[in-house]
Amino acid sequence: xxxxxxxxxxxxxxxxxxxxxxxxxxxxxxxxxxxxxxxxxxxxxxxxxxxxxxxxxxxxxxxxxxxxxxxxxxxxxxxxxxxxxxxxxxxxxxxxxxxxxxxxxxxxxxxxxxxxxxxxxxxxxxxxxxxxxxxxxxxxxxxxxxxxxxxxxxxxxxxxxxxxxxxxxxxxxxxxxxxxxxxxxxxxxxxxxxxxxxxxxxxxxxxxxxxxxxxxxxxxxxxxxxxxxxxxxxxxxxxxxxxxxxxxxxxxxxxxxxxxxxxxxxxxxxxxxxxxxxxxxxxxxxxxxxxxxxxxxxxx
Amino acid sequence: xxxxxxxxxxxxxxxxxxxxxxxxxxxxxxxxxxxxxxxxxxxxxxxxxxxxxxxxxxxxxxxxxxxxxxxxxxxxxxxxxxxxxxxxxxxxxxxxxxxxxxxxxxxxxxxxxxxxxxxxxxxxxxxxxxxxxxxxxxxxxxxxxxxxxx
Ligand code: SF4
Numbered sequence: 001x002x003x004x005x006x007x008x009x010x011x012x013x014x015x016x017x018x019x020x021x022x023x024x025x026x027x028x029x030x031x032x033x034x035x036x037x038x039x040x041x042x043x044x045x046x047x048x049x050x051x052x053x054x055x056x057x058x059x060x061x062x063x064x065x066x067x068x069x070x071x072x073x074x075x076x077x078x079x080x081x082x083x084x085x086x087x088x089x090x091x092x093x094x095x096x097x098x099x100x101x102x103x104x105x106x107x108x109x110x111x112x113x114x115x116x117x118x119x120x121x122x123x124x125x126x127x128x129x130x131x132x133x134x135x136x137x138x139x140x141x142x143x144x145x146x147x148x149x150x151x152x153x154x155x156x157x158x159x160x161x162x163x164x165x166x167x168x169x170x171x172x173x174x175x176x177x178x179x180x181x182x183x184x185x186x187x188x189x190x191x192x193x194x195x196x197x198x199x200x201x202x203x204x205x206x207x208x209x210x211x212x213x214x215x216x217x218x219x220x221x222x223x224x225x226x227x228x229x230x231x232x233x234x235x236x237x238x239x240x241x242x243x244x245x246x247x248x249x250x251x252x253x254x255x256x257x258x259x260x261x262x263x264x265x266x267x268x269x270x271x272x273x274x275x276x277x278x279x280x281x282x283x284x285x286x287x288x289x290x291x292x293x294x295x296x297x298x299x300x
Numbered sequence: 301x302x303x304x305x306x307x308x309x310x311x312x313x314x315x316x317x318x319x320x321x322x323x324x325x326x327x328x329x330x331x332x333x334x335x336x337x338x339x340x341x342x343x344x345x346x347x348x349x350x351x352x353x354x355x356x357x358x359x360x361x362x363x364x365x366x367x368x369x370x371x372x373x374x375x376x377x378x379x380x381x382x383x384x385x386x387x388x389x390x391x392x393x394x395x396x397x398x399x400x401x402x403x404x405x406x407x408x409x410x411x412x413x414x415x416x417x418x419x420x421x422x423x424x425x426x427x428x429x430x431x432x433x434x435x436x437x438x439x440x441x442x443x444x445x446x447x448x449x450x
Contacts, residue, residue, distance in 0.1 A: 054304035208351035
C-alpha cells in the first residue's frame with residue numbers, strides 16, 4: 001500500500017457519512033415521488049442533523065450517552081477495518097458489537113418503548129448476525145480467505161467450471177447481505193426495532209438533540225459499511241470496471257431496497273426470526289454444502 | 301444567520317398532542333401528511349415523541365386532568381421549541397370553555413407562539429400556521445421580533 005492508496009482510503013472514510021446522508025436524502029425524495037408527493041429537499045438529512053446539533057442538551061443518564069458513543073465508535077472501527085482491506089469476520093463482529101451497545105443504551109433508560117425497541121433489536125441481531133457471518137464463511141470457502149485484499153485478488157475463482165465474479169457464484173450469500181442491509185437500515189418490512197407509529201422510535205426514543213444527531217451519524221457510517229459489504233460481490237482486475245461494477249451493484253441494491261420498503265408492510269419480530277431460521281439458514285447451508293462438494297471435485 | 305439557524309427553519313419536527321378535544325382537529329393534522337398537502341416538503345416529520353420535537357401542535361381545550369401531562373410534555377421537549385394552538389378549542393377553550401372540567405385554552409398552561417383558529421381547522425390553515433411559526437422563529441433568531449404593543 002503506497003501513500004496515495006492510504007490517502008484515498010482515508011478520504012473514503014471521511015466521505016462515508018456523506019454517502020449515508022445522501023442515501024437517506026435520495027431515499028426520502030424517491031419515497032415521496034413513489035407516493036405522488038413532492039418530498040423534502042435532497043439534503044434534508046443534513047439539515048436535520050445540523051438542527052439536532054443546535055438543540056439544547058437533555059440528558060437522561062450518562063451511561064446512555066456512553067453507549068451511544070460506543071455504538072458509533074464500533075461502527076467506525078468496522079468501516080475502518082473494511083477500508084484497510086481487513087478481516088471480514090472482525091468486521092461482522094464489530095458491527096455486531098455496535099448493535100449490542102445500541103441495545104444496551106436503550107436498556108439503560110426507563111422508557112418502556114426504549115426497552116421494547118432494545119428487545120427487538122437484540123432478537124433482530126440473533127436473526128441476522130449468524131446469517132451475515134455464514135455469508136462471510138461462504139465467501140471464505142469460495143476465495144480461501146477472510147481477508148479482503150485476498151478476496152479481491154481471488155474472486156475470479158472458478159465455480160462449476162466457470163470463471164466468474166462472486167455475485168454469480170454466491171447468489172445466496174448476496175441475498176443474505178441484502179437482507180441484512182434492509183434490516184440494519186430499518187426499512188420495511190423489517191423496520192421492527194424502531195417501528196415508527198408503533199413504538200415511536202424504539203431504541204432511539206430517549207436520545208434527544210445532539211445525542212440523537214450522534215446516533216444518526218453512526219447510522220450513516222453503518223449504511224456506508226453495509227453498501228461496502230454489498231460491493232465485495234463484484235471485483236475485477238481492471239480498476240475502472242471494478243469501480244463501475246461496484247457502484248452499479250450498490251445502486252441496484254439501493255433501488256431494490258426502496259421498492260421493497262414502499263411496497264411492503266412491517267412484519268412482527270418473530271416473523272423475522274422465523275424467516276431467517278426457516279429460509280435464510282437452510283439456503284446458506286445448502287450453498288456451503290454445494291461449495292464444499294464442488295471443491296472436492298465431485299460435481300465440477 | 302448561521303447554518304444551524306437556517307437548518308432549524310428547514311427541519312421542524314412536529315408532535316401533536318390532544319389535550320381533550322373532539323378529535324376533529326387531529327384528523328385534520330393527519331390530513332396534512334397525505335400526498336395532497338404533503339408537509340414533508342417543508343422538512344416536517346410527524347415524530348410523536350417530545351424528545352425529538354421542535355414544534356408542538358396542541359389541539360383541544362386543556363382539561364384539568366391533562367394540565368400536568370401537557371406541562372410534562374412541554375418540559376421534555378428540548379429547545380428551541382415552538383408551540384402552536386390548533387383549533388378554536390386550543391386557542392380559547394371554544395365550545396368547551398367554562399366547563400367544570402376544563403381549564404381553558406392552551407395558553408393557560410404553557411406559552412403559545414401561534415394560534416390557528418377554526419373548528420375544525422383546515423389543513424391549509426395548519427400549514428400556514430407552521431410556516432408563520434417558522435417566520436417568528438427566524439425573526440427571533442435575527443433579533444427583529446416585536447411583541448404586539450411593543
Ligand atoms: S376546535 Fe372544533 S374540531 Fe377542533 S377539537 Fe375543538 S371542537 Fe373539535
